[in-house]
Amino acid sequence: MSTPSRESLSHYTPGARLVDSLGIVGFFAAAALNGARVLALGAEAADSVTAAALFAGYLGADVASGTVHWFFDTWLSAQTPVLGSMFVRPFREHHVDPLAITRHDFVETNGSNCLATVPILLAALAFDPAAGALPRAGVVFAVSLCLGVFATNQLHKWAHLPERPPWLRALHATRLVLRPDHHAVHHRAPYARHYCITTGWMNPLLDRIGFYRRLELGISALTGATARAEDAQLG
Ligand SMILES: [Zn+2]
Numbered sequence: 001m002s003t004p005s006r007e008s009l010s011h012y013t014p015g016a017r018l019v020d021s022l023g024i025v026g027f028f029a030a031a032a033l034n035g036a037r038v039l040a041l042g043a044e045a046a047d048s049v050t051a052a053a054l055f056a057g058y059l060g061a062d063v064a065s066g067t068v069h070w071f072f073d074t075w076l077s078a079q080t081p082v083l084g085s086m087f088v089r090p091f092r093e094h095h096v097d098p099l100a101i102t103r104h105d106f107v108e109t110n111g112s113n114c115l116a117t118v119p120i121l122l123a124a125l126a127f128d129p130a131a132g133a134l135p136r137a138g139v140v141f142a143v144s145l146c147l148g149v150f151a152t153n154q155l156h157k158w159a160h161l162p163e164r165p166p167w168l169r170a171l172h173a174t175r176l177v178l179r180p181d182h183h184a185v186h187h188r189a190p191y192a193r194h195y196c197i198t199t200g201w202m203n204p205l206l207d208r209i210g211f212y213r214r215l216e217l218g219i220s221a222l223t224g225a226t227a228r229a230e231d232a233q234l235g
């Protein structure tokens with residue numbers, strides 16, 4: 001999930017900054033509450049179930065980032081009420097001005113994804129990780145997924161930085177996060193490959209099986225809509 005360039009579609013108002021700030025506080029509070037419940041289990045939670053749920057959550061965040069990104073790159077219009085100004089235009093303007101995201105501070109970069117994940121983390125609080133492997137896996141998956149979604153816009157921003165500090169070059173070399181050279185594939189017209197922007201790990205598979213092209217064919221058959229119909233207008 002990503003809103004790369006809100007500043008270019010409108011001013012980042014103090015009200016929007018306040019809402020984003022509250023979202024970030026809520027995100028860290030809800031993530032910490034969930035994480036503390038798992039950590040309280042101690043060695044009992046240090047097993048393959050927890051490791052698998054952690055990995056699945058991080059992979060899930062990459063798929064979520066790609067799917068949301070693909071949806072707003074491909075469908076609806078910048079003129080669509082509410083969603084158009086909030087999501088469609090920022091995603092498509094990011095293709096025109098990829099460096100705008102690098103001018104956003106921490107709150108503007110990460111607020112919207114924090115707001116989006118708080119409900120998932122609150123729902124996870126309804127499950128007791130001490131009750132068994134399955135609820136524990138569910139809570140760990142939810143926390144990992146939400147941490148990955150939270151990190152997505154920051155990782156996307158870092159992949160666009162014109163000057164990368166040594167620590168960021170080292171992080172990119174680990175391949176644990178989205179790398180600039182990998183993400184650059186998406187920024188070649190017609191901007192229809194490598195949609196995933198958390199780690200990019202899922203991109204080769206999703207591109208190879210034509211995952212998003214198949215979804216587009218299905219949606220076009222059902223609705224009659226044309227994929228990327230508005231791209232020409234947005235230049
Ligand atoms: Zn895009």
Ligand SMILES: [Zn+2]
Nearest residue numbers: 094098156183
């Ligand atoms: Zn980008």
